[in-house]
Amino acid sequence: MNGRIQIAGEGLRKEYNRRTVFRDVSFSASSGETLLITGRNGSGKSTLVKIICGVLTPGGGTFSLTPGPHDPPRDQRGLIGLVSPYLQMFEEFSAMENLAIAMGIRGLPFDPARADALLERVAIFPRRHDPVRTYSSGMKQRARYAFALIHTPPVLVLDEPMSNLDGEGIAIVRMVMADQRRHGILVVATNDLSDVDTYERRVDLNERA
Amino acid sequence: MSAPRISPRAFLRSAGSVFLKDWRSELRTRYAVSALLMFVVTTISIILFSLGSEGASPDALSGMLWVVVFFAAMSGLSRTFVMEEERGTTLTLQLLASPGAVFFGKLLFNLVLVTGLNVVTVLLYAAFINGFVIRTMSIFAVTVILGSMGFAAAATVIAAIIARANTKGTLYPVLSFPIVLPLLLSVIEATRKASEGAFFSEAAGEFQLLISYTVVVVVASAMLFEFIWKD
Numbered sequence: 062m063n064g065r066i067q068i069a070g071e072g073l074r075k076e077y078n079r080r081t082v083f084r085d086v087s088f089s090a091s092s093g094e095t096l097l098i099t100g101r102n103g104s105g106k107s108t109l110v111k112i113i114c115g116v117l118t119p120g121g122g123t124f125s126l127t128p129g130p131h132d133p134p135r136d137q138r139g140l141i142g143l144v145s146p147y148l149q150m151f152e153e154f155s156a157m158e159n160l161a162i163a164m165g166i167r168g169l170p171f172d173p174a175r176a177d178a179l180l181e182r183v184a185i186f187p188r189r190h191d192p193v194r195t196y197s198s199g200m201k202q203r204a205r206y207a208f209a210l211i212h213t214p215p216v217l218v219l220d221e222p223m224s225n226l227d228g229e230g231i232a233i234v235r236m237v238m239a240d241q242r243r244h245g246i247l248v249v250a251t252n253d254l255s256d257v258d259t260y261e262r263r264v265d266l267n268e269r270a
Numbered sequence: 271m272s273a274p275r276i277s278p279r280a281f282l283r284s285a286g287s288v289f290l291k292d293w294r295s296e297l298r299t300r301y302a303v304s305a306l307l308m309f310v311v312t313t314i315s316i317i318l319f320s321l322g323s324e325g326a327s328p329d330a331l332s333g334m335l336w337v338v339v340f341f342a343a344m345s346g347l348s349r350t351f352v353m354e355e356e357r358g359t360t361l362t363l364q365l366l367a368s369p370g371a372v373f374f375g376k377l378l379f380n381l382v383l384v385t386g387l388n389v390v391t392v393l394l395y396a397a398f399i400n401g402f403v404i405r406t407m408s409i410f411a412v413t414v415i416l417g418s419m420g421f422a423a424a425a426t427v428i429a430a431i432i433a434r435a436n437t438k439g440t441l442y443p444v445l446s447f448p449i450v451l452p453l454l455l456s457v458i459e460a461t462r463k464a465s466e467g468a469f470f471s472e473a474a475g476e477f478q479l480l481i482s483y484t485v486v487v488v489v490a491s492a493m494l495f496e497f498i499w500k501d
Contacts, residue, residue, distance in 0.1 A: 151291065
């Protein structure tokens, strides 16, 4: 351990119904670095994201997350935040309630002031007490950022990060990404290669099918 | 993965929060409560009309009570997992909580729901069905409590299994029946003894079976739940 949080995949493989989605995928990243996951539709980007988040078991290989000495003493779920269009919040509850629920279920104390600040940051503060089901798709995507960041995860995983966002939302996400790069690991799964030069590490799943 | 495991205190808070989330969601949507109550009222009405002015033996009435409870439970208890799947929040829960915390949170929610269901069912059944008399209340009270625990334990893990199937509605009672059969036979027998006025000690065998059943189902479910829940 070099004092910084690290993630590493070694020889990862995943099959669905005997169809190999990807194989022999290896990568590593540590605090301050960004890992880009690219690949055509169906190449397994979201599958790899779920393996990194610990909700899917790889068919082969290993994934490890090694916290640094200054990271909070939590299990893997408490160290990772995920934003993705397929991640649904509890829609009968408001954004504020969702943040409180997320912290409670993680077994962590809820700080309303931090929740306010996050909802302000993603610009849905005025609607924070409305049920999430009344939000537009862009607002839901913004709320997902607050949901993913409420526990200050050292690893932030973004699957198609700009999905459904307008210009203001994209600017907010760019700030979130820049901030994450400063104090943790950022993992981005996307086909948008406009900022490809800014990613230190890259996994191209087209080469791993 | 070398990160530390969740502490017992955080685990309890996590499971309690899963329960509270479901409880508050139920208070807002009343989905499971409505389904359960409608089923109980409808079934008791049908029994009432079928019997008419004719009575039925205490044995038959004891059995019919638990038939109402079984099918009512089957109509509502699967919601706790099926709803997560239908709303797409299964992944959200997987990200937030350990499988154990999800299981025990959902188990607690189903326990509260099925206990409430059993109390309402018993009250309505006793009020409207002629000839249903309980002579040993202590046996009956313990039977309802242990029966509720057993039902909740079995219903929770079966709901988790069927939540991802395409034929959830039909699969749930079909899969549940063989698993809850030992429980059903015991509660029916204990209820019969309560209606005949047996001594409390005479139902000890049924109580032992109900406690053993609940412990075995909860322990086996807790051990297997991660495999059901994760992939």
